[in-house]
Amino acid sequence: MSMQELPSDVIGLSKIMPPLSRRGFMSSSAAAAAGYTLAAGPVRADAVHTDTNGLDAGMTTVKVSDGEMPAYYARPAGVENPPIVLVAMEIFGLHEYIKDVTRRLGHLGALAVAPNYYFRAEKTNGVDLTKITDIQKLLPIVNTKTDTELFSDLDATVAWARSQHGTGSRLGIMGFCRGGRTVWHYSTHNADLKAGVAFYGTLIDKNPAAPKNSIELAAEVKEPVLGLYGADDAGIKLDQIAQMEEALKAANKTFEFVVYSGAPHGFHADYRPSYRKDAAEDAWNRMIGWFKKYGVLS
Secondary structure (H helix, E strand, O other), rough: HHHHOHHHHHHHHHHHOOOOOOOOOOHHHHHHOOOOOOOOOEEEEEOOOOOOOEEEEEEEEEEEEEEEEEEEEEEEEOOOOEEEEEEOOOOOOHHHHHHHHHHHHHHOOOOEEEEEOOOOHHHHHHHHHHHOHHHHHHHHHOOOHHHHHHHHHHHHHHHHHHHHHOOOEEEEEEEEEEHHHHHHHHOOOOEEEEEEEEOOOOOOOOOOOOOOOOOOOOOHHHEEEEEEEEEOOOOHHHHHHHHHHHHHHHHHOEEEEEOOOOOOOOOOOOOOOOOOOHHHHHHHHHHHHHHHHHHOOO
16 A cells, blocks of 8 residues: 555654654563554653542443444543543554543543444454554554444444433543544534544545545534644645635634644654654643533533
8 A cells, every 4th residue: 555545644653753762662562561552653661641549440331233342431430420521542442542541531520431443343353453563454444434333333432421420411522643533523423512622633534434534524513623733744734724624614613723833643642752742731731621611521
């Protein structure tokens, strides 16, 4: 597969310069033991780790149309009726970084849940996405995920969260990379969403499973969405962001984009060489502010 045929998020991932030294990075065996994906490259030894103090957190299953979908959740212990925040993962499966982000949201007072909506492909192919080392081997698996099935899985996740006494009237979604695209797409589907936050979600990519891209779907977005992007993203160009802004503005949608100078694709991913601390922390704080502004978080 040529570079031109790669999705823009994968181009952005592949263009991150590797570290000059392996010092400060885990070995592959240590990274695997810690639960991080291997396909994204070297794993930083100082990746953020969020504890479960004061949280109820762990794996669960969500009933979907054709079985049970694994998911990771975190919520403040003993708190009734917390808001619900869906966590949309990258292409790498439900690995430690996504679980950690879910715990961070739990500490903010949310019932956060990250569904593993690639579980069918993992089951069928007998693989664990987090253990695949080559991005090219991931693409045939994740690129067959249809928006129709994705929306159904996320709807089921919301239903599960409501059954756990999450407050459905305070529903938000956030995600990274391919999960950022999921934010844009799911935002066209669920009218109950109060706010969404897309970290470097792709804007121009489409395929037979997802026949429209985010720009083409802009007029259907149903809630305020914050887009957080890197100016040095090799896959998601500034002109694409401008096109998305124009499409949203033309449709009279509520949105905001923040573009971080010097930040590459994956700048929030604290387990990867792409991590940029200042941009990541500012983006996270802006996400919190967005969710508070539109009634997801208190």
